Amino acid sequence: MSLELLIATVPLMLIFATLFAFTTWLERKALARIQNRIGPNKVGIPCTRIGLFGLGQPAADGIKMIFKENIVPRGADRLFHLLAPILALIPSMLVLCFLPLDFPWLNENSVKAFLLDGAVIFFFAITGLNTLAVFMAGWASRNKYSLLGGMRAVAQMVSYEIPLVLSAVIVVMMVGSLNAAEIAKAQTGGDWFVFSPWGFAAFVIFFIAALAETNRSPFDLPEAESEIIAGYFTEYSGFKFALFFLAEYIAMFAISGLAVTLFLGGGDGPGLAVLPWLSVIWFLAKIFALIAVMIWLRGTLPRLRVDQLMGFAWKFMLPLSILNIFVAGFAWHAEQLDNTFITVITWVISLAILYSAASGLNQLNRGKVRPREYKYAE
Amino acid sequence: MTILGGGIFKGMAVTLRNFVGSYINKKERLPTNDYSWRPDGDLPQGIGDYPKEEGEQLSDTTTVTEYSRNFPMLLHDGGEPMDTVRCVACQICERECPPQCIYIEKDYDENGKYIKRPAVFDIDVSVCMSCQICVEVCPFDAIVMNSQFELSTPDRFGGLLVRRDDLLKSNDYYHQIHPEEAAARDQKMAVEKAAKEAKKKAAAEKARAAAEKKAVEAAKEEAK
Amino acid sequence: MSTAAAPNYELIQQDGLETNLLEVSMGPHHPSTHGVFRMDVKLDGETVVDLRPVFGYLHRNHEKLAENMSYLSSMPFTDRLDYFNSMANNWAYALAAEKLIDVEVPERAEYLRVIMAELTRLVNHISLVGFFINDLGALGTPLLYAFREREKILDLFEQASGARMMCNYFRFGGLRNDVPEGWLDRAGEVVDRFPAFLDEYEQLLCENEIILSRTQGVGNLPRELAISAGVTGPMLRASGMAYDLRKVDQYGIYDRFKFRVPYTDGDTGDCYDRFMIRMLEMRESIEILKQALAGIPEGEIMGNAPRVFKPKPAESYGRIEGPKGELGFYLIADGSPKPYRYRVRPPSLINLTVLRDMCLGGKIADAVIILGSIDIVLGEVDR
Numbered sequence: 001m002s003l004e005l006l007i008a009t010v011p012l013m014l015i016f017a018t019l020f021a022f023t024t025w026l027e028r029k030a031l032a033r034i035q036n037r038i039g040p041n042k043v044g045i046p047c048t049r050i051g052l053f054g055l056g057q058p059a060a061d062g063i064k065m066i067f068k069e070n071i072v073p074r075g076a077d078r079l080f081h082l083l084a085p086i087l088a089l090i091p092s093m094l095v096l097c098f099l100p101l102d103f104p105w106l107n108e109n110s111v112k113a114f115l116l117d118g119a120v121i122f123f124f125a126i127t128g129l130n131t132l133a134v135f136m137a138g139w140a141s142r143n144k145y146s147l148l149g150g151m152r153a154v155a156q157m158v159s160y161e162i163p164l165v166l167s168a169v170i171v172v173m174m175v176g177s178l179n180a181a182e183i184a185k186a187q188t189g190g191d192w193f194v195f196s197p198w199g200f201a202a203f204v205i206f207f208i209a210a211l212a213e214t215n216r217s218p219f220d221l222p223e224a225e226s227e228i229i230a231g232y233f234t235e236y237s238g239f240k241f242a243l244f245f246l247a248e249y250i251a252m253f254a255i256s257g258l259a260v261t262l263f264l265g266g267g268d269g270p271g272l273a274v275l276p277w278l279s280v281i282w283f284l285a286k287i288f289a290l291i292a293v294m295i296w297l298r299g300t301l302p303r304l305r306v307d308q309l310m311g312f313a314w315k316f317m318l319p320l321s322i323l324n325i326f327v328a329g330f331a332w333h334a335e336q337l338d339n340t341f342i343t344v345i346t347w348v349i350s351l352a353i354l355y356s357a358a359s360g361l362n363q364l365n366r367g368k369v370r371p372r373e374y375k376y377a378e
Numbered sequence: 379m380t381i382l383g384g385g386i387f388k389g390m391a392v393t394l395r396n397f398v399g400s401y402i403n404k405k406e407r408l409p410t411n412d413y414s415w416r417p418d419g420d421l422p423q424g425i426g427d428y429p430k431e432e433g434e435q436l437s438d439t440t441t442v443t444e445y446s447r448n449f450p451m452l453l454h455d456g457g458e459p460m461d462t463v464r465c466v467a468c469q470i471c472e473r474e475c476p477p478q479c480i481y482i483e484k485d486y487d488e489n490g491k492y493i494k495r496p497a498v499f500d501i502d503v504s505v506c507m508s509c510q511i512c513v514e515v516c517p518f519d520a521i522v523m524n525s526q527f528e529l530s531t532p533d534r535f536g537g538l539l540v541r542r543d544d545l546l547k548s549n550d551y552y553h554q555i556h557p558e559e560a561a562a563r564d565q566k567m568a569v570e571k572a573a574k575e576a577k578k579k580a581a582a583e584k585a586r587a588a589a590e591k592k593a594v595e596a597a598k599e600e601a602k
Numbered sequence: 603m604s605t606a607a608a609p610n611y612e613l614i615q616q617d618g619l620e621t622n623l624l625e626v627s628m629g630p631h632h633p634s635t636h637g638v639f640r641m642d643v644k645l646d647g648e649t650v651v652d653l654r655p656v657f658g659y660l661h662r663n664h665e666k667l668a669e670n671m672s673y674l675s676s677m678p679f680t681d682r683l684d685y686f687n688s689m690a691n692n693w694a695y696a697l698a699a700e701k702l703i704d705v706e707v708p709e710r711a712e713y714l715r716v717i718m719a720e721l722t723r724l725v726n727h728i729s730l731v732g733f734f735i736n737d738l739g740a741l742g743t744p745l746l747y748a749f750r751e752r753e754k755i756l757d758l759f760e761q762a763s764g765a766r767m768m769c770n771y772f773r774f775g776g777l778r779n780d781v782p783e784g785w786l787d788r789a790g791e792v793v794d795r796f797p798a799f800l801d802e803y804e805q806l807l808c809e810n811e812i813i814l815s816r817t818q819g820v821g822n823l824p825r826e827l828a829i830s831a832g833v834t835g836p837m838l839r840a841s842g843m844a845y846d847l848r849k850v851d852q853y854g855i856y857d858r859f860k861f862r863v864p865y866t867d868g869d870t871g872d873c874y875d876r877f878m879i880r881m882l883e884m885r886e887s888i889e890i891l892k893q894a895l896a897g898i899p900e901g902e903i904m905g906n907a908p909r910v911f912k913p914k915p916a917e918s919y920g921r922i923e924g925p926k927g928e929l930g931f932y933l934i935a936d937g938s939p940k941p942y943r944y945r946v947r948p949p950s951l952i953n954l955t956v957l958r959d960m961c962l963g964g965k966i967a968d969a970v971i972i973l974g975s976i977d978i979v980l981g982e983v984d985r
Contacts, residue, residue, distance in 0.1 A: 033400045034393045035746040036407050300393045302812055303739025305967045371808055376862040377844035385809030392806040444782050445764035476675045509678035509770050
């Protein structure tokens with residue numbers, strides 16, 4: 001039993017750790033190209049001058065971080081200072097197990113360990129621990145600005161969890177099961193949830209809330225605040241900082257993985273009948289597509305102010321996701337009738353409702369801001 | 379029907395255009411790698427210039443543009459530098475230099491008479507701000523701007539104080555790095571020299587005429 | 603500084619809870635304060651209750667130094683006042699000094715002066731917009747686009763004067779040297795490609811909802827306050843007052859060019875207005891540049907200034923519409939080669955006096971943006 005467990009878990013962790021390194025490299029190069037410059041390109045094969053497009057950069061960064069001095073502020077709580085990055089990393093890694101990846105070396109018996117019936121609920125429960133880790137980091141630094149930054153981060157993460165969960169509820173409602181593998185199976189054949197109006201709205205809400213959960217731009221208030229507070233991990237140096245970094249990226253993978261499972265069809269794609277393990281490739285490709293969009297948004301958008309951020313979550317996303325649940329329920333009942341005409345009508349009505357709700361809420365919250373005209377004097 | 383978040387999508391389109399353009403339209407969208415201003419083909423011209431190997435530094439002819447200026451140099455007209463140096467140590471540039479980075483001492487011969495050359499001419503290049511005022515106020519066209527900028531040194535105490543012998547460069551070198559400016563300066567000097575010669579000749583003529591007239595008058599006096 | 607009194611309280615009573623004010627020093631080492639500038643803010647939660655700017659960290663004795671050097675020798679130091687617009691500073695000083703002696707500037711030199719000044723205006727406004735969006739948190743993408751364009755103009759400056767930023771190009775009575783061959787064509791190319799870049803920039807920024815909601819309604823400056831505080835430049839025009847020294851004084855040959863001056867419709871201005879006014883001013887600068895490059899004559903570039911600059915005892919004030927506001931130089935000459943008094947009117951400092959009034963009542967995140975929209979350069983504030 002333990003050997004099978006090892007065969008199941010260790011390759012998963014290794015694969016995702018390598019993907020993390022690759023993603024940091026990809027992010028730096030992609031952001032650089034957006035900004036009209038090349039990213040890292042000198043660190044390639046060690047001890048030579050061959051820069052292999054900078055692929056050695058993540059390794060060099062990792063080695064540097066390991067060798068840095070571990071500074072803990074005087075009077076800080078040493079235990080929590082050490083525990084916080086570990087507590088940030090463990091939930092993200094734990095959640096990776098439930099993604100429906102059919103690796104070819106796993107047979108039915110070992111994979112059964114991971115087919116939890118309540119996978120989606122387990123996912124949301126465990127990612128709630130990230131919030132705790134952030135607050136622990138802010139508290140243990142004994143720095144009032146870190147504490148304030150940590151509290152803001154907690155407020156952000158807590159308020160964006162609700163739209164996240166509510167948009168996942170729609171998929172669960174349509175499929176009728178919380179099992180990740182079943183949800184992925186229900187979308188085979190190109191019948192993904194994102195291709196329906198309520199699914200599309202739910203996907204967009206999920207994606208925006210996922211950006212906020214992992215503290216990515218434009219919601220990166222906790223980490224890149226250039227105003228007064230440098231974030232909840234100011235007082236971390238060396239390997240603990242590397243662990244926070246790793247935790248953030250693995251969380252990105254995990255949430256993208258869940259989004260792919262719920263909305264984009266899991267491992268679905270052409271060529272599955274011929275090579276069954278191609279589903280892993282498709283799964284990872286879709287995750288990378290979502291991560292590429294996250295990097296793209298990071299390069300384009302400025303940051304939201306904290307009250308605007310909270311207003312966006314509570315006054316726009318929450319009403320919209322609740323309305324979406326009603327629309328999806330109505331659509332599910334309509335689909336039970338199995339009549340094409342009624343299905344088309346349902347689609348049109350739901351599109352109309354969702355669009356008008358979104359515009360209305362937008363107008364209500366942010367109706368006064370628009371581009372302006374100016375006068376000229378001769 | 380306006381798209382919600384339409385401004386954000388337009389912004390994302392611009393970033394995508396820049397991303398793709400940095401691969402296919404490098405001149406416009408990736409200008410950081412443009413080393414085309416470097417005239418010397420031997421110097422590494424691509425990505426990965428620095429750190430340089432031993433001996434790759436201190437290239438003598440790094441000119442960037444026609445008027446580019448880095449630090450001053452003293453001109454001499456060929457041959458042994460101190461024989462044909464143009465500087466006469468008048469100390470005007472020392473007075474006018476805004477950050478006061480020049481230090482000059484006149485040269486005296488064995489009898490204590492002032493000969494027209496500098497004994498000491500130091501420029502502290504860590505203070506010099508390349509403003510060219512010394513070049514403009516020099517009445518003898520003796521100091522001009524060099525364009526060599528790779529002067530870094532590991533010696534913190536005096537490594538950046540350039541002494542007279544290192545500052546002396548020949549006029550031919552000046553023609554090499556700033557041809558138009560050097561030609562214009564040579565022409566101006568030739569015109570001034572011709573004007574001075576003409577004036578001297580006219581003065582000599584006048585003196586000779588005056589002396590002749592005086593001699594004639596003296597002879598007339600004698601005859602009386 | 604404004605004379606409005608801040609609410610004078612240390613303890614705030616709210617539903618039986620007492621809270622203290624948090625005092626934060628956004629200190630001289632800060633990534634968003636555009637130089638070594640310090641703001642002592644008192645916060646009530648997130649709201650700014652009091653703000654005290656502290657500057658002087660970059661004071662370099664510019665005005666006293668000029669009393670010990672000849673008039674020509676302090677020209678390179680004027681480059682370093684507002685180090686983004688060295689050509690504009692040079693021109694203001696040259697104007698002030700030319701009023702002390704009787705010299706006429708040739709036509710070609712006047713045209714080239716206008717070309718250099720408008721190119722400087724482009725450089726300054728594009729850098730400001732880039733830094734402003736950078737302060738909003740956009741991680742440098744608009745900033746690097748702006749700097750890509752700025753590099754082209756700095757290359758032009760280097761070909762004309764020998765240095766990219768500290769140009770030291772203007773002299774009393776003209777310019778130091780003529781532009782090299784082909785420079786006017788290259789400048790024409792840069793100017794022709796600039797509107798396309800501005801369109802791309804506007805597409806990236808001006809309808810972005812996040813930028814709109816973060817800059818509109820933030821940092822209101824009423825027109826009366828702006829006028830009474832002595833604010834000039836794009837900040838004044840963004841508050842609804844159409845005042846531009848190029849139209850009022852018509853120094854140089856600005857009366858020959860047809861251009862418009864954008865200003866806000868209304869009588870207050872916020873950060874969004876200041877940002878948009880600068881974008882529109884760049885387009886007007888391009889109009890002026892096109893006209894100047896088309897009409898520049900051949901000729902001399904240096905008038906008959908005396909070799910040794912020793913003006914008779916007099917005083918003069920020369921001012922230009924710099925990219926940041928009214929930049930003025932006040933000179934008192936006493937017959938010797940060195941000035942008796944040399945005073946700079948720094949637009950950044952005088953625009954900075956209304957910072958407190960604009961920031962009170964807003965959030966701390968807005969204070970950074972408001973400071974970014976005033977467009978200060980510490981070299982000018984501290985001299």
